[in-house]
Every structure is written in structure tokens, then in C-alpha cells.
Amino acid sequence: MGRSAAGGSVAVPGVATLHVLPGVAMLRPEEAVFEKTLLGFADHQRARRLSWDTVNTRARIARQVQAMSGGYPWEPAWDRRLFDRWSAMLADTVATSTMRKYQNDLALYLSYLSDPAYEWPQVCLSTFGMFTGFALRDLNAVRHAQEYIGQPSGNRPLTRAEVKTFFGQMDPEIKRLREQGHKGALAAARDLAMFTTMYGWGLRRRETARLETHDWRRQAKLPEFGDYAGLAVRWGKAGAGQPPKRRMVISVWPWAVRTVQLYMENVRPLFYSDRPDDGVMFPTERDEMISERAVNQRFQHWRELGELPAQLGPHCMRHTYVTRLIEAGYDGQFVTDQVGHSHAATTAIYTALSNDFKNLKVREGLDAAEEAALARAFAMADAEADMDDDFSDQTTQPRSSGARRTR
CATH class of the missing domain: 1.10.150 (DNA polymerase; domain 1)
Incomplete structure (x- = not known):
């Protein structure tokens, strides 16, 4: 051989x-x-x-x-x-x-x-x-008997309260650091845009860390988003022996677009005040692209500051994105394409609908069933009334003027 x-x-x-x-x-x-x-x-x-x-x-x-x-x-x-x-x-x-x-x-x-x-x-x-x-x-190995074998309490969507806590603490902290003249204010402002991008476009850590400014795209049918209507992801998860997968993620949330726009106009240029712009979307103060490990560390910093569960990690942002799209009523295939999955079954693993959403859907189903039952009842009543009118017309005949009265 x-x-x-x-x-x-x-x-x-x-x-x-x-x-x-x-x-x-x-x-x-x-x-x-x-x-x-x-x-x-x-x-x-x-x-x-x-x-x-x-x-x-x-x-x-x-x-x-x-x-x-x-x-x-x-x-x-x-x-x-x-x-x-x-x-x-x-x-x-x-x-x-x-x-x-x-x-x-x-x-x-x-x-x-x-x-x-x-x-x-x-x-x-x-x-x-x-x-x-x-x-x-x-070999006595772990069996791969199901699609998901990760940590159930870790890789999950954040609740709405957790999202509010995570992002809500950032602006006050950035303001505090800026007032104290702390050099960490710039990194904190970058973190706000970085995790907003991860959450608002459903990205993995590697996809986020390796973004460059030219990855943003205009979309003719979304003029309100300007230069940030689409995001070309070039470092998607690769198959064995394959190059990184690419995909285009269409912008969905106006608040996320606005945050990125403010970062690009007011925060990111500060990283390049004394050096040429290299096009890196999320640079560090050491003049380099942020690493995946640093993304983990920055997420941990904000998670601990907000006293959120220790199991949560950056990948939870991607789970949250999928769940929010489904709750907003977006088509399942659209969601699968947005996050770059090959199969809808994989996307389903990422979805954990909130109790409020599920209760709302049950309420809508019950209301729709009740409304349909009432509609059927009213239709039946109208049909019976029409039958009574038709029967009365056929059995009650008016007398002619020449008819004789009998005693």
C-alpha cells in the first residue's frame, strides 16, 4: 500500500x-x-x-x-x-x-x-x-443517543429579566467608569456593542470575535437600517475538513442596529486615535482583534456584576436570539437560515419558549376555539330561524276577498 x-x-x-x-x-x-x-x-x-x-x-x-x-x-x-x-x-x-x-x-x-x-x-x-x-x-464510551448532550442549565436562552439585567447594567457602569477617568470605560462600551451584536444577530463567539467592519451590508428592501441591514458572517462553524461556513444574517431588531451604529460612529474610532484603522470590528486596547477567550472573560465579568447564574455563557445569547425570533412569529425556515443550521431540528434545540409566550398561545387557542363555537351556534340559530320563517310562509295563507264566512 x-x-x-x-x-x-x-x-x-x-x-x-x-x-x-x-x-x-x-x-x-x-x-x-x-x-x-x-x-x-x-x-x-x-x-x-x-x-x-x-x-x-x-x-x-x-x-x-x-x-x-x-x-x-x-x-x-x-x-x-x-x-x-x-x-x-x-x-x-x-x-x-x-x-x-x-x-x-x-x-x-x-x-x-x-x-x-x-x-x-x-x-x-x-x-x-x-x-x-x-x-x-x-470501548465503554458515552453514547451519542440524542442531538443535544450539553448542559441543560447552561446553554439555554436568557429570560427577559436576565436580558434586562445583563444589558441594563452596562450604561450606568460605562458612565461610572468614564466619570472616574477609568481606562476600562472604552472596553465596557465596546462590550455593549459586542454582546448586542451577538444577541441581535444570533452569533457564536468565533463569528463575533472575527467580525470586520466591511462585513456589514445594505439591503434594498430595508433602507431604514442603512449600512447595517445585513451582516455577512464569514467564520461560521465548519464541518469536518471543510472551510468555515458563510451566511448572510438579515437585521431584525431596530434597537440592535441603533446600538451598533452608535458604537461605529462614537466608540470604535477611539481605539484608532493613534494608529491606522485595520477594520477589526471589536478591537482591544492592545491593538489586536479580541479573542474568543476574551469574549468568555468579558461575558463572565458582566454576568458576575449582574449576579446572574454562573452556568450562563456567551452562547446563551444565540439561544436567546432563536427563541425571540420564534416568539415574534418568524417562520421556522427563516430562523434556521439566520443562524446557519443545516436542519430545522438543530434550531429546535435552541428554542425554549417562555411561559408567558406559551400561556399567550394557549389563551389565543382557547379564545379562537370559543369564538368558533359561538360562530357555529349563531349560524345554527340563524339557520333555524330561516327554517321557521320558511315554514310559516308555507302554512299561513291569506284569505281572498270573496271568501264566505261560515258559522
């Missing part, structure tokens, strides 16, 4: 013979071969255009399990008991969704290592005289 008929090697990314040369002695061969398996696994993933972040995370997981086992993947130490011990350790430190991802990362590495097409079983047998053939299908 790894060589051509003429003896030259075939360019198969990740094949063992591209990393381990036959007959070449290695210092500490177990450690060297293990590292070479990770190099081959990296080539295998990069050939599918996976990011270096993904590649490095999976290598870190493999090294973590190797350190725990004290052995190597081709040795008997890598068995189901090791996998269970490692999974039990994860269960105490990470969320269920993260635990499942790490388990899947390890399974992908072991699947690559066990595939005869990449020749690692042959290399291990010839070098160490063993290859255990880890039984991947017997």
Missing part, C-alpha cells in the same frame, strides 16, 4: 513507512515510534484539511493516555480497563459533551493505528514483536 511497483513510495498521508525507515536503528525505539505514529496521524488529518487545533488536541489526548498507562498502544497495557480508568478521570473534570469528544478523539487515533492500510501493525510487529489490536467497538 505504501510502495509503488517500481519500489518508490506512494504519497499516502500518514503511512508508517514515510516515518519509520526499515533497518534504521532508533534511540529509545518505543518512544520514537509512538511519536512517529502521532506524526503520521497528523498527516492523515491534515490531508482531510482538519485544523492544527484539532490535530494538536488529538495528539495531546493520546499522550495523556500513554502517560497514564505507562505503556504504548501496541502493548497489552492499552486495554479496556485503561480506557475505563481514563474515562472515569474525565468524568470528574469535564462536561459530558467534552468527555464524549475526547473519547472519540482517542478512538480515531486507535482506528488509524489499527488500519493495515497505514502499516503500523506491520511496523510494530517487526520492531517490537507485538501489536494488541485494540478492540475499538468494545
